[in-house]
Amino acid sequence: MTEAPVLSVVVPMFDEEEVLPLFVARLRPVVDGLGVPYEVLVVDDGSQDRTPVLLQRERVSWPQLRVVRLRANAGHQAAISAGLARARGSYVVTIDADLQDPPELIAEMLRLAQDDGLDVVYAARSDRSTDTRFKRVTAKGYYDTMRRLGAHQSHAHAGDYRLMSRATVEAVNALPEHHRVLRLVVPQLGFPGGMVTYRREERPAGSSKYPLSKMVRLAVDSITGASIAPLRLATWLGLAGFVVAMLLLVYALVGYAVGLNVPGWTSTFVVVTTVGGIQLLCVGILGEYVGRMYTTMLGRPTYHVAHDTGEAVDTGP
Structure with a gap:
C-alpha cells in the first residue's frame, strides 16, 4: 500500500510551458528535502500549449508528481478547488507556477504549522516592488474594500499561497457555495493560523494568465460572496x-x-x-x-x- 503523503502541493496551471521547467527545478529540491512523504498535484486547467506534454515527461522521473487535467478551462479558483478536493496530504499547500511566490518558503510554513499546531499558515507579500504600480494600487484597494465590507479576517497581501491542515481542507471542501474566493473563505473559517512573509519576485518566463477581466471577475465574486x-x-x-x-x-x-x-x-x-x-x-x-x-x-x-x-x-x- 502506498504511504499516505504528509504534504500535498496543489499547483494550478494554465498554459505555463515556458515557466514549467523552471518551476519544477526549484520546487522538487524543496519537497525532496523535507524528509516526509509528499505529492505534487498539478491541476492542468485546460491548457492549450505544451503544458500537458511537459507534465507527462516530468512524471517519468518524478513519481510523486500527480496530474489532474480538467476538460476545459474553469478558472484559477476552480482549479485550486479541484486540487483541494483530490489532495491526500495531512497538510496541503497551494501555490501558483509562475515563481512569483518562492517555493522555498514551503519548508518554513510546514515547520511552523507542525511546531505551533496551526491549521493555516498564510504567506503574505511584504515587498511588492516587482509588481506594477497599477497592480499594487488595485491590490491595496481590493483588500481595503474587503475589510470595509466585513471580511475583517482577510490578510492584506496574502493571496492563494498558503498551507492548510487536513481539517481546514475538509471544511473548505464541505462548503456548498460556487465561485468561492479562497483567500476570503479560508480566513473566515476562523481556524488557528500563522503567517510568514516574503518578497514577491518577478515572473522568470512566460506572461501572466490573469488579465484585467479576470481581476474584475475576482473582485465581483469577492464582494458578492463575502458581503451583502x-x-x-x-x-x-x-x-x-x-x-x-x-x-x-x-x-x-x-x-x-x-x-x-x-x-x-x-x-x-x-x-x-x-x-x-x-x-x-x-x-x-x-x-x-x-x-x-x-x-x-x-x-x-x-x-x-x-x-x-x-x-x-x-x-x-
Whole structure:
C-alpha cells in the first residue's frame, strides 16, 4: 500500500510551458528535502500549449508528481478547488507556477504549522516592488474594500499561497457555495493560523494568465460572496432616488401653483437619466446576487476532470 503523503502541493496551471521547467527545478529540491512523504498535484486547467506534454515527461522521473487535467478551462479558483478536493496530504499547500511566490518558503510554513499546531499558515507579500504600480494600487484597494465590507479576517497581501491542515481542507471542501474566493473563505473559517512573509519576485518566463477581466471577475465574486453590503447600497440608492423624486414633485407643484415656468427638456432629461441610472445600478447589483443563487440552485459542477494520474475519473462539486 502506498504511504499516505504528509504534504500535498496543489499547483494550478494554465498554459505555463515556458515557466514549467523552471518551476519544477526549484520546487522538487524543496519537497525532496523535507524528509516526509509528499505529492505534487498539478491541476492542468485546460491548457492549450505544451503544458500537458511537459507534465507527462516530468512524471517519468518524478513519481510523486500527480496530474489532474480538467476538460476545459474553469478558472484559477476552480482549479485550486479541484486540487483541494483530490489532495491526500495531512497538510496541503497551494501555490501558483509562475515563481512569483518562492517555493522555498514551503519548508518554513510546514515547520511552523507542525511546531505551533496551526491549521493555516498564510504567506503574505511584504515587498511588492516587482509588481506594477497599477497592480499594487488595485491590490491595496481590493483588500481595503474587503475589510470595509466585513471580511475583517482577510490578510492584506496574502493571496492563494498558503498551507492548510487536513481539517481546514475538509471544511473548505464541505462548503456548498460556487465561485468561492479562497483567500476570503479560508480566513473566515476562523481556524488557528500563522503567517510568514516574503518578497514577491518577478515572473522568470512566460506572461501572466490573469488579465484585467479576470481581476474584475475576482473582485465581483469577492464582494458578492463575502458581503451583502451592495444590496444595502442598492436599497439606500433607491431610497435616495425616491427622496429626490419627491422633492422634484413638490418643486413642480409649487412652481405650477405660483405660475413659474416649468423647466424644459433639459431638466426632464436630467431627472429621467438620474433616476434611471440609479434604478439600473440597483438592478445590476441585484442581478449579481440572483445570478449566484441561480447557479447554486442549478448545482452544476464548476469543473470537470478529464483524467487524474492518481485515481479514477469523476466530476468536481
